[in-house]
Amino acid sequence: MLKKFILCLIIFLAIFTIFFQKKLDKSEIEKGITLDIARKHYTEHSIKQIIKHLSKHHGTYLQLHFSDNENYSIYSKMLKQTSNKTNSYFLTKKELKSIIKYANKRNVQIIPEIDLPSHSKSILTLLRKHHPDTYQKVVSQDDSSTIDFIDNKDSLKFSKDLISEISGLFKQPKYKDEQKMVIGGDEVPGSGANQQQFVKYINQISNYANSNNYEAKIWNDSITKEGLKQLDQSIIVMYWQQKNQNSLTPKDFFDYNHQVENFNSQSLYLFPRDEKSTSTSKNIDLISDTKITSFNTYHNHQKNYYDTNLNGVTMSFWGEFASSLSQNDLIKYIIKYIKIFF
Numbered sequence: 001m002l003k004k005f006i007l008c009l010i011i012f013l014a015i016f017t018i019f020f021q022k023k024l025d026k027s028e029i030e031k032g033i034t035l036d037i038a039r040k041h042y043t044e045h046s047i048k049q050i051i052k053h054l055s056k057h058h059g060t061y062l063q064l065h066f067s068d069n070e071n072y073s074i075y076s077k078m079l080k081q082t083s084n085k086t087n088s089y090f091l092t093k094k095e096l097k098s099i100i101k102y103a104n105k106r107n108v109q110i111i112p113e114i115d116l117p118s119h120s121k122s123i124l125t126l127l128r129k130h131h132p133d134t135y136q137k138v139v140s141q142d143d144s145s146t147i148d149f150i151d152n153k154d155s156l157k158f159s160k161d162l163i164s165e166i167s168g169l170f171k172q173p174k175y176k177d178e179q180k181m182v183i184g185g186d187e188v189p190g191s192g193a194n195q196q197q198f199v200k201y202i203n204q205i206s207n208y209a210n211s212n213n214y215e216a217k218i219w220n221d222s223i224t225k226e227g228l229k230q231l232d233q234s235i236i237v238m239y240w241q242q243k244n245q246n247s248l249t250p251k252d253f254f255d256y257n258h259q260v261e262n263f264n265s266q267s268l269y270l271f272p273r274d275e276k277s278t279s280t281s282k283n284i285d286l287i288s289d290t291k292i293t294s295f296n297t298y299h300n301h302q303k304n305y306y307d308t309n310l311n312g313v314t315m316s317f318w319g320e321f322a323s324s325l326s327q328n329d330l331i332k333y334i335i336k337y338i339k340i341f342f
Contacts, residue, residue, distance in 0.1 A: 028311070029292055029310060029311060029312060029313060030060045030061060030311065030312045030313075031058075031059055031060060031312070031313055031314070031341070031342060032054070032059050032060055032061035032062060032063060032108075032111075032312070032314055033050075033054060033059060033061075033062060033063070033314060033315050033316065033317065033334075033338065033341075034062075034063040034064075034065055034113070034263075034314055034315070034316035034317065035047070035050065035062060035063070035064055035065065035317055035334075036065045036068070036316070036317060036318045036319040037064055037065065037066050037073045037091070037319075038065055038066055038067055038068035038070055038071045038072070038073050038122070038319070039068060039070045039071065039318065039319030039320055039322070040272070040319030040322040040323065040325070040330070041073065041088045041089070042327070042330065043086075043327055044086075044091065044095040044098060044099060045327070046327045046330060046331055047062075047099050048099060048102050049331050049335075050062070050331065050334055050335070050338075051099070051102060051103045051106060051108055052106065053334075053335045053338050053339075054108055054338060054342075055103075055106035055107060055108050057338055057339065057341075057342035058342060059108065059338070059342055060107070060108065060109065061108060061109040061110070061111050061180075062103060062108055062109075062110055062111070063111040063113050063182065063314065063316075064110060064111065064112060064113060065113045065115075065182075065316075065318075066091075066112070066113065066114070067113070067114040067115055067119070067120070067122065067123065068115060068119050068121075068122065069119050069120070069121035069122060069145050070121075070122060071089065071090070071122050072090065072122040072123055072126060073089065073090045073091060074090050074091050074096055074169070075090060075091060075092055075093040075096060075169065076090075076126075076162075076165060077165065078161060078162060078165050079123065079126040079127065079130065080126065080129075080130040081126070093169070096169060096170075097169075100170065100172060104172055104174045104175070109172060109174075109175050109178070109179070109180070110170060110172065111170075111179075111180050111181065111182065111217075112166050112169070112170045112181050112182065113181075113182035114162065114163070114166060114181075114182065114183060114184060115182075115184040115185075115186055116147060116159055116162075116183055116184040116185075116205065117140075117146050117147035117148070117149040117155070117159070117184065117188060117201065118143070118145060118146045118147075118184070118186065118187055118188040118189060119145065119184070119186060119187065120145055120146060120147050121144065121145035123147075123162075124138075124139055124144070124145065124147070127139075127158075134154070134158060137152075137154035137155070138152065138154050138155040138158050140189070140190070142189060142190055143189040143190070146188065146189055146190075147159065149188070149191075149194075149197060149198055149201040150190075150194050150197045150198075150201075151197055151200075155201075156201065156204055156205070159201075159205050159208075160204075160205060160208045163181070163183065163205060163208055163209055163212065164208075164212065166181065167181070167209070167212035167213075167214060176213070177213060178215075179213060179214045179215070180214060180215045180216075180217055180236065181209050181214040181215070181216060181217065182216075182217045182218070182238070183202070183205050183206060183209055183216050183217065183218060184218060184219070185202055185218035185219045185220075185221075185222050185223070186218075186219035186221060186222065187219075187221060187222065188222040191222040192222075192224060195224050195226055195227040196226075196227070196230065198222065198227065199223070199227040199230045199231050200230070202218060202231070202232075202235070203230070203231065203232045203235075206218075206232055206234070206235050207232065210234065215234070215236055216234070216235050216236065217235070217236040217237070217238055217261070218235055218236075218237060218238065219237075219238050219240060219263075220237050220238065220239045220240065220241075220248060220253065221240065221241065221243055221247070223237075223248060224248070225248065225252070228248060228252060228253070228256055229256075231256070231258075233256060233257050233258060235258065236258070236259045236260070236261060236311075236312075237253045237258045237259070237260045237261070238260075238261045238263045238314070239253070239260050239261065239262060239263060239264075239295055239296075240263040240264070240265040240269075240296065241265045241266070241296045241297075242295075242296065242297040242298040243298070244298055245298045245299065247298065249295075249297055249305070250262075250295045250297075250305040250307070250310075251305055251307075253309075254305070254307040254309050254310075257309065258309065259309050259310075259311045259312075260307070260309055260310055260311070261310075261311060261312030261313065261314060262292065262293070262294070262295055262310065262312065262313040262314070263313075263314050263316060264290060264294060264295060264296045264313075265296050265316075266286070266296040267286035267287060267289070267290040267294070267296070268287065268290060268313070268314065268315045268316060268341075269316050269318060270283065270315065270316065270317050270318070270333075270337055271317075271318050271319075271320055271321045271322070272317055272319070272321070272322040272325055272329075272330055272333045272334065273321040273322060273324075273325065274324070274325070274329075275333070280336075283337070284340055287315070287337065287340050287341055288340065291304060292310070292313050293305055293306050293310065315337065315338075315341045317333075317334055317337075
């Protein structure tokens with residue numbers, strides 16, 4: 001009798017799980033774009049034009065990728081980029097504040113994106129120029145474009161100070177308690193061999209971002225299965241690709257209760273350039289065929305992962321091949337794909 005009761009209970013729970021579990025509500029999934037202003041300069045006017053069209057098509061955020069090996073493209077008192085004159089290297093403090101105000105008025109949150117500890121050559125170059133003593137303390141001995149993350153107190157302090165400065169610059173009262181900040185974690189040399197120290201560093205700077213009222217976001221690719229067990233569950237994961245069959249899948253992050261955003265690099269990564277009609281057609285097909293739940297995984301580039309912790313999908317515009325494009329050409333290119341994506 002007891003066995004029959006247990007069997008019936010198991011069947012009931014299975015049916016309940018299938019038919020009554022919380023469904024993935026696509027209306028709750030935020031959509032936005034990433035703009036690489038580190039590799040390609042965008043004027044204040046250009047960014048505002050992009051925001052205008054993003055808002056028009058109901059995009060909810062613009063993620064500004066302002067820090068990479070090539071350039072640190074915003075005002076920084078810490079790094080001695082303080083000119084108030086418009087220039088082609090970085091946005092002034094006044095320009096940045098104006099962009100944020102313009103975006104918030106149109107219901108678009110500006111998400112700052114810094115990449116720590118790697119992709120930091122521009123930061124370290126400025127540091128070496130203006131603060132050589134600090135530079136020597138924080139630069140990795142194994143990679144000159146990486147901040148030393150292996151139990152280095154000076155690196156941790158510097159990272160926190162930079163996050164503090166960014167937190168103040170991007171403060172948006174309209175989005176109080178909803179603000180997000182990308183803290184990095186992308187393509188980190190030595191992160192596999194030193195996974196415990198790497199995740200410890202990420203957790204520490206994530207907690208510091210939290211203390212400044214920002215949710216922290218990281219890229220997925222440098223986290224291993226062992227590291228995932230240690231990774232703070234409050235961290236949002238931007239999933240762009242599964243590097244190999246042993247790398248973590250979206251399901252792995254879902255299973256550890258992480259919110260995941262879809263940054264599918266196969267179909268939602270775009271590289272502004274002089275474009276042939278065949279390239280445009282191919283990009284349009286890829287974007288149109290990509291579902292919110294379609295992730296770029298190793299065995300199947302468009303494998304679907306459904307989970308209620310899927311909370312965002314982003315189209316990214318990277319600047320590697322955009323050096324020759326005018327501001328008008330940039331705007332036209334990006335607006336064209338905004339209309340398709342949203």
